[in-house]
Structure formats: structure tokens, C-alpha cells
Amino acid sequence: MKPRALVIGAGIVGAACAAELARAGFAVVVLEAAHPSAGATACGMGHVVAMDDSEAQLELTRTSRSLWEELLPELPENIEATRAGTLWVAADDEELAAVHAKHAYYLTRGVNAEIHDQHSLRSLEPHLAPDLIGALRVPDDLVVYPPCAAAWLLALSGAELRVGLAVERAEARRVLLHGGVALEGDLVVVAAGEHSLPLVSPALPLHGIKPRKGHLVITDRAPGFAQHQIVELGYLKSAHSHDGSSVAFNLQPRPNGQVLLGSSRQYDRTSDEVEPAMLRRMLERAFRYMPKLRALPAIRAWTGRRAATHDHLPLIGKVGAEGPWLAAGHEGLGITTSLGTARLLSSLIAGTTPPFDPRPFDPQRLCAEASHG
Amino acid sequence: MRELACDLLVVGAGPAGIAAACAAAERGKKVLVLDENPGAGGQIWRAGTHAPPRAAEPWLARFRASGAELRSGCAVVEGDAARQTLWAQDAEGLLRTRAESIVLATGARELFLPFPGWTLPGVLGAGGLQALAKSGWPVRGKKIGVAGSGPLLLAVAAWLVEHGAHVAFVAEQAPLGRLARFAASLAFQPRKLAQLAALRWKLRGVPQLFSSWPVRANGRAHIDSVELATDGEPQGFLVDALAVGFGLVPETALAEQLGCALDASGAVAVDAEQRTNVERIYAAGEPTGIGGVENALLQGELAGASAAGDARAAHTFARRAARARRFGRALERAFALREELREMPDDDTIVCRCEDVRWDAARELDSARETKLQTRCGMGPCQGRVCQPALHFLKGGRADRRRPPLLPLTLGELAELAADRTTLEHETSR
Numbered sequence: 001m002k003p004r005a006l007v008i009g010a011g012i013v014g015a016a017c018a019a020e021l022a023r024a025g026f027a028v029v030v031l032e033a034a035h036p037s038a039g040a041t042a043c044g045m046g047h048v049v050a051m052d053d054s055e056a057q058l059e060l061t062r063t064s065r066s067l068w069e070e071l072l073p074e075l076p077e078n079i080e081a082t083r084a085g086t087l088w089v090a091a092d093d094e095e096l097a098a099v100h101a102k103h104a105y106y107l108t109r110g111v112n113a114e115i116h117d118q119h120s121l122r123s124l125e126p127h128l129a130p131d132l133i134g135a136l137r138v139p140d141d142l143v144v145y146p147p148c149a150a151a152w153l154l155a156l157s158g159a160e161l162r163v164g165l166a167v168e169r170a171e172a173r174r175v176l177l178h179g180g181v182a183l184e185g186d187l188v189v190v191a192a193g194e195h196s197l198p199l200v201s202p203a204l205p206l207h208g209i210k211p212r213k214g215h216l217v218i219t220d221r222a223p224g225f226a227q228h229q230i231v232e233l234g235y236l237k238s239a240h241s242h243d244g245s246s247v248a249f250n251l252q253p254r255p256n257g258q259v260l261l262g263s264s265r266q267y268d269r270t271s272d273e274v275e276p277a278m279l280r281r282m283l284e285r286a287f288r289y290m291p292k293l294r295a296l297p298a299i300r301a302w303t304g305r306r307a308a309t310h311d312h313l314p315l316i317g318k319v320g321a322e323g324p325w326l327a328a329g330h331e332g333l334g335i336t337t338s339l340g341t342a343r344l345l346s347s348l349i350a351g352t353t354p355p356f357d358p359r360p361f362d363p364q365r366l367c368a369e370a371s372h373g
Numbered sequence: 374m375r376e377l378a379c380d381l382l383v384v385g386a387g388p389a390g391i392a393a394a395c396a397a398a399e400r401g402k403k404v405l406v407l408d409e410n411p412g413a414g415g416q417i418w419r420a421g422t423h424a425p426p427r428a429a430e431p432w433l434a435r436f437r438a439s440g441a442e443l444r445s446g447c448a449v450v451e452g453d454a455a456r457q458t459l460w461a462q463d464a465e466g467l468l469r470t471r472a473e474s475i476v477l478a479t480g481a482r483e484l485f486l487p488f489p490g491w492t493l494p495g496v497l498g499a500g501g502l503q504a505l506a507k508s509g510w511p512v513r514g515k516k517i518g519v520a521g522s523g524p525l526l527l528a529v530a531a532w533l534v535e536h537g538a539h540v541a542f543v544a545e546q547a548p549l550g551r552l553a554r555f556a557a558s559l560a561f562q563p564r565k566l567a568q569l570a571a572l573r574w575k576l577r578g579v580p581q582l583f584s585s586w587p588v589r590a591n592g593r594a595h596i597d598s599v600e601l602a603t604d605g606e607p608q609g610f611l612v613d614a615l616a617v618g619f620g621l622v623p624e625t626a627l628a629e630q631l632g633c634a635l636d637a638s639g640a641v642a643v644d645a646e647q648r649t650n651v652e653r654i655y656a657a658g659e660p661t662g663i664g665g666v667e668n669a670l671l672q673g674e675l676a677g678a679s680a681a682g683d684a685r686a687a688h689t690f691a692r693r694a695a696r697a698r699r700f701g702r703a704l705e706r707a708f709a710l711r712e713e714l715r716e717m718p719d720d721d722t723i724v725c726r727c728e729d730v731r732w733d734a735a736r737e738l739d740s741a742r743e744t745k746l747q748t749r750c751g752m753g754p755c756q757g758r759v760c761q762p763a764l765h766f767l768k769g770g771r772a773d774r775r776r777p778p779l780l781p782l783t784l785g786e787l788a789e790l791a792a793d794r795t796t797l798e799h800e801t802s803r
Contacts (some may be wrong), residue, residue, distance in 0.1 A: 035739065035740065035742065035743050036743070037746055037747075042746055078734075078747075078748075147746040147747055148747060151747055163739075217784065217787065218752075219784065220754045220781060221754075261784070274776070274777055276790075276791040276792075276794035276795045276798070277791070277795045277798075279787070279788075279791040280788050280791035280792045280795055283784055283787060283788035283791065284788060286784070287784075287785075287788070293784050293785075294783060294784055294785030294788075295783055295784075295785065296783060296784050297754075297781040297782065297783055297784075298778065298781060298782055298783065298784045298786075298787045299753070299754050299756060299781050300752070300756060300776045300777075300778075301776060301777050301778070301787070302776045
């Protein structure tokens with residue numbers, strides 16, 4: 001009989017873990033409190049992107065992106081996978097210098113990238129503000145529609161999906177449900193995003209994952225308005241601001257011509273309402289980069305919550321000496337890094353050589369962080 | 374931003390909104406009515422190129438004399454319940470409106486249920502076809518089928534006959550027995566019985582079918598025939614157009630955005646004086662449950678009198694409104710949609726026109742919410758106005774709450790609106 005893996009959470013990360021564990025020979029049961037993709041997976045953009053916030057992040061995102069790349073021929077149409085590429089745009093000399101540095105770094109790490117000057121940038125994306133002085137184009141970045149991607153991975157895993165189950169506690173080989181029922185397995189993976197740490201408390205500090213609210217707006221179809229996912233180079237600065245709130249220009253053309261527009265970041269927000277002040281800041285930021293956006297019809301605005309850690313790296317590995325296993329805290333990169341996360345987790349479980357250095361992702365670092373203050 | 378302030382804001386200038394505005398204005402209140410249509414009357418009393426129905430005339434006259442101000446062509450796009458403020462859009466752009474109290478008289482939407490061929494040109498909503506005809510679409514001499522459910526079907530059919538159309542049939546999904554019992558219960562309501570008799574007289578010679586619903590609309594570029602199932606028997610008709618409506622659903626988007634609670638049936642929950650659970654916000658007419666014109670007028674008068682602080686008048690209206698509400702409930706039961714209608718769509722039937730979602734993509738999904746996420750059903754420009762009520766019926770459950778804005782705005786306007794909301798929040802928190 002196959003060993004049994006219990007995966008908690010049917011978002012993109014839980015789905016990817018389920019698929020990977022099934023591939024490794026487990027019979028997988030996925031437990032979901034609501035329905036598949038009910039959390040952050042439903043809210044985000046689905047940008048599959050190489051990110052170089054840290055060496056570890058680049059390893060994880062680069063590996064994950066190539067795993068998506070391998071899947072491309074198999075992905076069904078409803079996932080809307082496209083090789084849109086990312087355009088990191090620079091607004092001033094300092095950012096242009098950063099374009100060059102990023103370019104050099106990417107090349108040493110085998111990530112394709114090309115520099116564009118003010119002139120060629122205009123021909124790539126005519127609607128960008130004319131004073132933007134350059135950009136880094138990363139042609140192999142992808143865009144997918146996350147809820148369908150998660151559903152496909154779940155189906156691929158052949159996992160038994162049990163919805164409407166409120167998990168109270170995850171242990172090494174057991175999951176306790178609300179109401180006292182227990183499910184047994186040979187291993188347990190917690191992939192419940194911002195809801196993960198309470199399930200393994202007190203082994204890890206609860207504040208190790210904090211929800212970080214974001215706003216998004218989608219427009220009616222405007223075919224040809226933009227060709228790339230376009231992100232301001234200051235995006236990382238925004239992503240890094242720990243205190244207070246920040247916005248950054250981040251635009252995605254959907255295959256049907258709709259335009260998705262972000263982004264904002266806020267800690268400590270309890271309401272999921274769209275906040276006028278943040279929405280306004282986010283839109284004004286976008287207009288600075290693409291003035292013609294003002295005329296596009298907006299049909300919907302919404303918010304979501306990213307599960308963020310203090311160092312912007314996910315928690316992938318064993319909790320304590322015994323387990324359970326954890327795959328959570330992916331902040332805004334869960335769609336990208338789901339596949340790499342699952343690959344790493346599966347190798348840690350099997351005791352095989354990991355695809356990249358697992359240490360920066362070790363959940364136990366939260367304890368060290370907590371004891372340091 | 375332009376700002377208008379008043380004592381009472383009324384959203385919607387249909388019967389309920391007109392009655393509410395009259396009741397409050399006649400009691401000395403400064404009343405502003407916002408309505409997205411070109412003139413007063415709502416869907417039911419809409420004038421267009423034809424004169425408004427006779428029943429509307431005294432109300433429209435009273436409305437004009439009441440002193441209430443009407444802003445036509447003015448659609449509400451967002452609200453802030455805590456600050457009694459609504460933002461609306463008219464030809465000149467965005468507008469901020471503030472009031473002591475707000476009456477939501479946003480009316481109803483037609484329920485469209487998908488069946489094979491329903492997206493063919495020439496297949497129209499029953500109310501939609503009437504509206505189109507009132508704005509000049511010629512119906513004279515056209516052969517038109519009317520199908521679906523509810524009293525609106527007879528009214529639309531009679532109107533079409535009056536305007537020279539040849540009505541091929543009226544197909545009502547409810548069984549005759551259920552409707553006969555309902556009609557019998559009207560024995561003590563002679564006016565309603567008289568209305569029914571008048572409708573049936575106008576429709577003499579038109580085949581009226583019961584336990585009957587459309588199976589398929591046929592045609593290449595345009596509908597040319599329709600197949601019905603009547604008591605399980607197939608029946609074909611040649612038609613130039615098909616008007617379909619499976620009843621009305623309360624229009625609650627603005628109420629929901631303002632935080633008003635809904636009842637189990639999906640209507641805005643109100644107390645005996647039409648107050649919602651949100652302070653100083655009232656709802657009147659169809660948003661509180663489908664009940665027809667008289668119900669809407671009574672609820673409107675009640676809400677207007679109550680908002681104007683006339684407790685005595687409100688008390689009187691409340692008793693009559695309760696009776697009207699009971700009638701509405703009985704109407705709902707009589708025309709309740711039958712289970713078989715859930716089987717109407719086949720694999721290729723489009724369920725969401727904006728996103729081109731076919732039923733085979735949605736059929737197996739558990740809930741309306743999952744269907745929305747997995748198929749994008751309801752995520753297009755209409756934001757689910759058409760497909761979500763159908764999905765609620767087909768799947769049960771609601772997809773999720775409506776996201777702002779209520780109507781598409783340009784991103785520039787959305788930013789302007791967000792800026793004004795921020796300004797208002799600062800002003801009022803000082």
C-alpha cells in the first residue's frame with residue numbers, strides 16, 4: 001500500500017505539494033477549509049517571475065520558473081499560460097544603474113535578460129511615459145491564471161480532496177480537526193498560507209507569518225494596450241518597506257486584452273475592503289508610469305492578503321525534529337515558487353539531494369529570529 | 374468635486390422611488406432623486422416614444438408637484454454608509470451627494486436562465502424587449518413568442534399586442550393548477566382580479582401555455598423558430614423574436630455595498646418601516662422582495678414618511694404595506710421556478726456572455742463561487758449582472774459579494790473617486 005500524505009491547504013502551494021508527493025509515490029489527501037484556491041491564490045496576478053531580492057530567492061524563483069517552463073506544453077488552455085516577459089522600468093539614473101547591475105547579475109545566474117534604452121523602450125511599450133529612461137526585459141517570465149493552475153495541479157496529483165474541513169492542529173503524522181476527529185498519515189504538510197503557523201504552534205512563533213494586504217484593479221478589454229508584465233524598478237523598495245504602507249506600479253496584460261493593475265502593501269489590516277486612500281495612491285503611481293491608463297474602463301477592484309515572513313522567503317522544511325512539514329509564507333510569489341517549493345520539500349522528505357540550498361528556507365530560522373528579539 | 378446636499382436621497386425613480394420622494398418632499402424635506410434612465414418612471418413606467426401608462430400619470434404629476442429634485446441620467450457608482458454619501462456619475466462626470474437619510478429604490482433585474490440558443494440575436498429579455506420597443510424598435514407586424522415566468526409575461530404580451538405585434542404564444546413555466554389557486558386567492562382583491570381579467574381579454578386568441586418552457590431557440594444569424602416543452606410535449610413555433618424572462622430578482626448591489634444585510638431569499642432585509650440594518654438607510658420596492666407596483670408604491674410612501682419623521686403616517690402605511698408584502702410572497706410561491714429548468718442548458722450553452730463560459734465548463738463545479746473562480750463566469754464587464762442570478766439558481770449559493778465600482782468607471786475616475794472618498798474621510802474624522 002502507498003504511504004499516505006496529508007496536505008493541509010488547496011491553494012497553489014498545497015496543490016503543487018500534492019502533485020509532487022503523488023509523483024514520489026504517496027497517496028495524497030488534501031484537506032481544505034473552504035474550497036480550492038479560496039485564499040491568496042484567488043487574488044493575485046499569476047506572474048511567474050525571476051526575483052533577485054536575495055541569492056536564495058533567485059535560486060527558488062529561477063528553479064520554479066523552469067519547472068513551469070517544463071509544464072507549458074501540458075498546461076490546459078484555461079490556465080492561459082503566456083510568455084509575456086517582464087519589463088523592469090527605470091525612472092531615473094539611479095534606477096538605470098540598477099538595471100545594469102541586475103542585467104549583469106542575471107546573466108551570471110543563467111537568467112536571460114536584455115537592456116533597453118529610452119528609445120527602444122518606447123517601441124516595446126508605446127504607452128509608457130516618455131521620460132522613463134530604460135528597462136530590463138526578462139523575456140522568459142510567464143503569466144498564468146492561478147485558480148485554474150491550482151485546480152490542474154490538484155487533478156494531476158490524483159489527490160483525494162476533502163473540503164470544508166477546519167484543521168485545528170497539525171502533528172508529524174496526524175491532523176486534528178475541529179470537533180476532535182483525527183486523521184492519520186505517514187506525513188503531514190501544512191500549506192495553509194497565513195493560517196499555517198497556528199496549526200503548529202507553539203513550535204514556531206505565531207508572528208512568523210504576517211498577512212500583507214494588497215489591492216488590485218482589472219479593466220475591461222483593451223487589446224494591445226501592453227505586451228509585457230511591466231513593473232517599476234522601485235518595486236523591491238516597496239516590497240521591502242517593513243513599516244507603513246507602500247505602492248508600486250505593476251501591470252499585467254491578460255491574454256484577452258484586460259489589464260490587471262497593482263500593487264499595494266500594508267501590514268496589520270483586518271478589513272478586506274478596498275481602501276480609497278491606498279487605491280488612489282496605487283492608481284496615481286500607475287498613471288505616472290502609463291498616463292494613458294486613466295482612460296481605460298475599470299470593472300473591478302479587490303484586495304487579497306499575502307502571507308509574508310520577515311525575510312521575504314517562504315518557510316519550507318520540517319517543523320522541529322519530528323515534523324510536520326511546512327510550505328508556507330510565500331508572500332507575493334506563491335504562484336511562481338509553488339513548484340520549486342514542492343520540489344524542494346519532496347527532496348527533503350525523501351532525503352535526496354535538494355535542487356538548491358535549503359537552509360535559507362528552514363522554518364526553524366523563525367525561532368532564532370524570535371530569540372534575537 | 375461637485376457636491377449636492379439634501380435631507381433625503383432617493384436612488385431610483387421607479388414607483389417606489391417616486392412615492393418615497395413625494396412622501397418626504399410633501400412633508401417639507403429637501404429631496405434629491407438619482408436615476409440612471411433619461412426620465413422618471415423606472416422600467417415599468419418608462420415612457421420613451423410612447424406615452425407612459427395611465428396608472429403612472431397621477432404619480433408622475435404628484436412627483437412633479439412635490440418639489441423633489443430629479444437627476445436623470447445619473448448612476449450611483451459607490452457609497453459610504455457611515456457618511457451618508459453616495460457618488461454618482463452623469464454626463465459631466467462624478468458627483469458627490471450627501472443626505473440625512475437614503476432610500477434605496479433600485480428596482481429589480483430580470484432573471485435570464487440559459488437554454489440552447491438563448492444568445493441568438495432576436496432572443497431578448499421580456500422587459501428588455503419592451504424597453505427596446507419603447508425607445509423605437511418596431512414591433513408592429515412582428516411574430517413574437519413570450520416565455521418564462523411571472524406576471525410580467527402577460528403584461529409584456531398584452532403590451533406587444535396593443536402595439537401591433539403578433540404574439541405567437543405565452544409560455545409560463547408554472548403549472549396551471551398552482552396559478553389557478555393563486556388567482557382564486559385574489560377573490561378579495563377585486564382590483565387585482567380586474568387587472569388579470571383585462572390582461573387576459575387583451576390576449577384573447579393568443580395561445581397561453583402552462584408548464585411550458587423553451588428547449589431551444591433555432592436560427593443561424595438570428596432566431597427563426599423556438600421549440601418549447603409543454604407538459605413534456607415538444608412544440609415548435611416560427612418567430613421573429615422571443616421575449617424571455619424567468620421573473621425578477623431584487624437589485625441589491627448598492628445595498629450590499631453599503632453594508633445592508635440580505636434575507637434568506639436574497640432581498641434586502643427591512644423592518645416594518647422599511648429600515649435596513651444600516652442606520653438611516655431605507656429600502657423600498659423590489660429590492661426588499663419582488664412584489665409589484667402597488668407594493669412598491671406603498672413601501673415607498675412608508676419609507677419616505679418614516680425618513681421624514683412622520684411616525685403616524687408611517688404607521689398607517691405600514692399596515693397596508695404588510696398586506697401588500699403578503700401578496701408579494703404569495704406571488705413568489707405561485708410562480709416559483711421548477712427544478713426542471715436547471716436542466717435547460719446543454720454542454721454548449723453559454724452561461725456567461727462576457728467571458729464566453731459554456732455550461733460544460735461550469736456544470737461539475739460545486740458552487741457559484743468556485744464556478745466564478747475556475748471559469749471567470751461573472752468577471753467580465755457586466756460583473757455578473759446577467760449570469761450571477763442564473764448561477765445562483767442553477768448551482769445554489771452566492772458567488773461572493775460585489776466588488777467596487779458598481780458600474781465601470783475609467784481608471785482616472787476611479788482615482789478621482791478614491792481621492793474624494795479620502796478627502797471626505799479626513800474631513801469627517803476631524
